[in-house]
Amino acid sequence: MQGRHAKNMVQMSILDGRLVQIAKEMGITLMMTSYSTIFNEGLDFTCGLADAKGNLIGTGDFQPSMIGGLPLVIQTITQEIPVETLEEGDVIVHNDPYRGGMHTPEHTFIQPVFVDKTFVGYSVAIGHVAEVGGMVPGAFAGEATEIFHEGLRVPPVKIRRRGKDVEDIWRLMLANYRTPRQNFGDFRAMISAVQLGEQRMRALVTEFGLDRFTQLTDSLLDYSEARMRAELKEFPNGCYSFEDYMEDDGIEKRRYKIAVDVFVQDDEIVVDFRRSDKQAKGPINGVLSVALSASYNAILHLTDPSIPKNSGCFRPIRVVAPPGLVVNANYPAPEVGGNTETHIRICYTVIGALAAAVPERAFATDGGTHSNFLFGGYNARTEEYVVCYDLSTPGWGGRSHADGNSACNAINGNSRLNPVEVFETRFPWRIDAHEFVSDTGGPGEYRGGLALRKKMTCLAEELTLSFMSDRQELAPWGLFKGQAGGCGSLHIKRSGSQDWKDFHQDSGKVSASKFSNAKVYQGDQVIVVAPGGGGYGDSRKRDPEAIRKDLAAGWITETGAATYR
């Protein structure tokens, strides 16, 4: 009996490898054929496979924020489009945050997989489309007050039926974007990815036989669950609480509290957000899938990274997030920043709480924002209207064994930075500097990563600028006496002026970190600073050799070194 179980384990391990491999192949296809730089340079997408019950059974190393959200997206799609109505060759598209989506730019494409006319599961691709209509190019409307400002909502609809495009859906969708050609290319790329996944999964199920395949994927889900339970068992029982804030919502100058109580009991965990503030008027709200995926993200970061990522590992985790809160807003609240910005805050609130339970696994917060910088306008040099979504990378927080990485994506992202030479070739800006800011890594026994500063000059006659960020006032916190990292910022110096001002001072925006449609003109300079990470542990305990190296490298100055004495 045990021998059979062990053979099962071997087969399961092989199947897991194959499922992950299929997801990777889907990702390669997506990366190579898509148009949006956020896809092909930014790699802001995730591919995966689900079983017939909608359980995520395999995914590759993609966007961390999407992986935790996938199971809910799949479930809600299948609620609205029942399995009985699915046919071979159908592809469903969906982006609605109030139907399991994460925010409007994130589009899910899903294709049912059939083997000999029997429905066996789904091939799924989810990706961030750069332009989705709405009040600003690129959807990140810092001043949105309803989801309708944030681009076209697409409930689950078939964009292909029995292997053929549904022309009406395509025409309707493409009529609502500023860059229809690019969206067409991105949608095509996602469809080729799910089609590839469908072919591969069909072959895999055929090879194993449906019964054996189901048996093995069930075991795989159980295995992940068991691994997660074993990890959680190492967390001491108790209730752990933490609070943090979003600085404002772009509409009103007031803070929004994210409060969590995490209950650990034996091998299960409940993450309760009931003490959090009510939902915001502006676009910082999370929706349910954000609350879920941010909580999962935190817990996956505190447990063994080799646990296969599938629905099984989420089973011992319960998230309590009643509707109407900033972590799970009610329709039709705006929400586009919830998935990029508030996700990070939710995630680190959970990590901050559990730091008391598992101090050696925990880490101080990263800079906590992607500093989403979006602009659109006419580029005279290339004679075209351009839209760009540019982001920046903060410092990571210090950890129990190492300093935080500098210039590395915040916890819910994995995008690559745009190269200066590509950026200037495409867009009407000149970048004057891209450099670290000394003394911005939160001091600690293990230092936080440094803040990153980009200074640039506008070359276009006029550009429209939107910004979605946070951590300009409330610095990224340290842990266990580690100190805070440096704040982020965005400043502008108008052509001919000597004064650097934020966009509240310059353009009268309510928030300097979240706004839409500011104007920038030729010769104006801006400086974006992505924040540093918090420190871990008492800075006076830092290894003197590490301090000497930091000084030699210039990561800290003599003034900064004083913090360590």
Add this chain to the structure above:
Amino acid sequence: MSYILGIDVGGTFTDFVAYNEQSREVTVWKDFSTPGDPSDGILNGLKQFPRRNEISGIRLGTTIATNAILERNGANVAFVTTQGFRDVPFIQRGNRRFHFNSRWVKPEPLLQRANSFEVIERVDCEGNIILPLDMDSLRRVADRIAERGDIKAISVCLLFSYINPQNEITARDYLASRFPDLPISISYDVLPKWKEYERASTTIADAYVKPIVTDQLGELESRIAEAVGAARVVVTKSNGGQTTVAGACEAPVQMTLSGPTGGVVAAQFIGSVTGEKNFVTIDMGGTSTDCSLIVNGTASLTTDFEVEWGIPIQVPMLDVRTIGAGGGSIAWIDKGGLLRVGPQSARSRPGPICYGRGGTEPTVTDANLVLGRINPDNFLGGTVALDADGARAGVKRLAERLSLSVDDAALAVIKIVNNNMVGAVRSVLIEKGESPDKFSLMFFGGAGPVHACDLLKDLSMSRAIIPVHPGQFSAFGFTATDARVDRQRTVQMTSNRMDHGRATQHLKELEADCLAQLHAQGFAGDISVERRVELRYHGQNYELSLPLRFTIFNDATAKELWAGFDKAHEERFGFNIPGEFIEIVNFNVTAVKRLSKPQVPKLARTSFAPKPISMRSVGYDEGRHDTPVYRREELMAGDTIQGPAVIEEAVSLVVLHPDQELLVDDYGNLHVSERQAR
């Protein structure tokens, strides 16, 4: 008499091939590699060659550059860049290697930040110098380099130098006059392509390995001269072409993928002999497996190479993917009780348990031995006795923890390592947009043939080839290299805004560059030149590479190119957008001087069926079979063998499954396929 030797230094073994330039006969042997100084292993092996005083040429793969980077023992480098951008090598691209892994530490560049310097200058994206190089700022940088005292090489990478290198060249000339003893690498020479981090990283790597490559290759050359007398020593570059030792020291970053190219060159060569054109090559050694694609007789190139994750080295290289799966990969059980194999390897020291050199962890080779696939008395032609009992005891320990029989545990180890290789092969195919149907698998490396028949099934492909000399295939490939130079340059233009004159000029310059490099190595005469251009629809980010059938850009030739791209895009991705602006990104020129090749002799044909030399029990998926064992040296052209069977040779063996058959071609290559119904 004169011999050309090919030598390949692997993680576990150093392989040797000698071919006689007159008779064109080939001799092969191998020896253990020597960790630390690989030249010891080379010299040890040379001593075993009785005709070592008759060697006219030695062709090497080298791992000096690769190891210097992996082991971080290159030179202390200074980096000089545009003001505002000294942190580019540290910022990198901002992405992370793993998800949900908070312990991951971002890789450090091959540079200390204190040695990263800025000069005042600026070129814009069209190549206009909007700020001339400020010589005072350069002088101050030079003063600081001098003050530091421990700088051993200098790298220079200024923004947009790939369009206009004037400031970079001025900086180099000044620094060369200030520091005549320091090697200087400038990005325009090393990699004139856009994306400043990738270009800087490649340029820094070139400077980083220059001193050590110069020292070690120089020393190796003189030790070889001492051991065998005057022989022309050449080194294989990452693009599969050879270069002189002086050429290698001039641009050492070209050597970072030298080692694994030999097998690809050999596979291409065998293909040209047998007439097959499409292969996936699988080179499985003791430590790792290299995988590459040959399409229409040509190995694909890549510029996406990273020696270490996040540290790109983007000179054109043969596209060889390495995964940590080899005969020495260690089998272990994870926290959840799941069996895993690799990426840790027992390497040559201590090696698998069965080598009896102190290894205690069961490896893939041990599993193969337990299953009777490997013959303990014929390893390396019987020169190394294998400890079968030790291997069995090791696998048994694993089996007990898994509650499996010893055979089942050994099979599980093999299945899992095979599964890792399946993943690598599939990735290579999908990235090139190729369907597996048109490819044969070619297996070599000591461990490759052992897994050939398993993988043929696991990949659901139809044909596998085990070429002659599979155990020394890379070394064999080195004897078959041509002299080759690849140069690439970013020339960003769009179809609606073409500057035909500038495009033509760049193409000419690249070609002249390539020819000059070949001439400098003493090659002249019949040199073939291939020109390619990388294109995409404006807005896309990955390019398709198209051959150029002309040398002068004008309205007519450009029109032909755009139409060709629309067609290629349709073929590759299943759609195109005629009339859409097309963007040219890079120009690539390759110049090749073909050199003489060893001959692969034809085997005689016989009418006799081959006879097994013995029988032994071998474990397969479905259980054990008494299996006839054939000696490869005794096989003749046209022989067919039905599975189950084992075909042994001195350094490798093939395990034919019961439902497979094998055919020996005229040259002695073994072709495996599913058994035909009769």
